[in-house]
Amino acid sequence: MSAGEENIATPGEILGDSSQFIAGKGTYLAPNGRNIHASLTGQRRLVPPPADSAEKRLTVEVVGHKTRGAVPEPGVVVIARVTRVMARMASADIMCVESKAVKEKFTGIIRQQDVRATEIDKVDMYQSFWPGDIVKAEVLSLGDARAYYLSTAKNELGVVSAQSIAGATMVPISWTDMQCPSTGQVEKRKVAKVV
CATH class of the missing domain: 2.40.50.880 (OB fold (Dihydrolipoamide Acetyltransferase, E2P))
Structure with a gap:
């Protein structure tokens, strides 16, 4: 050579x-x-x-070769944007792994049993997440071929940013409620505890 x-x-x-x-x-x-x-x-x-x-x-x-972006792994915390909410699960696009932005598209699924740690049978997906919500979640496993399984079952995990129907960024007022600062309307969410 x-x-x-x-x-x-x-x-x-x-x-x-x-x-x-x-x-x-x-x-x-x-x-x-x-x-x-x-x-x-x-x-x-x-x-x-x-x-x-x-x-x-x-x-x-x-x-x-061209450096790869961050890749989700079990146990790491990710930031994801909710794209669809269904009766038993919500799907989300993973945007960040810990503090690093992803370069490829990764999809995550938050199943009904992974939303919170208690009263799992009473979880209503439509009162936990809305499309467009920014969620802090932990990667549980690689899931199936299409998506990672995510969990928001810890206090510090859940919705970190959401927009109200009026288009304003909502403020958390409890573990389960966020309020629109412009209209005062309260909406249900699985809110992440601010650490």
Whole structure:
């Protein structure tokens, strides 16, 4: 392989010997101090030393493919926008995983039994969420092929932002109610506790 030459490297792959190369970005030196391994998948590249450098070895580096956005995993908290509400579940588009925005479209489903921790049989989906609500939820599992299963069964999870029929951003007034500041109308929601 010569300077400027590129090809694909995968994590753990040996890229060369430290007697011939310097470990650059996307690589690491093995504990034996000799082998240089790739730490990510991407293009392998050899970079010549600067002209004014005494170093004669080439630097081997791996430049990763386009970085992926955050991906939901079980146990992490996500922010999602409710898209549909049905009798037994609500579907939502996941917008953020913890504090990172997602780059791909991920769909989540909040099932009736995952809305709150108590009185599960009394949960009314239409009094918990409305389309357009912004919800803070925890990823329960990968669910089925189409959607992640989400839960709002903790106090700090639930609706964090909602618009009233009048178009104003509503203010939470209890665990189950939000009020429109312009009309004073109260609407039912599964409200997230502000921490």
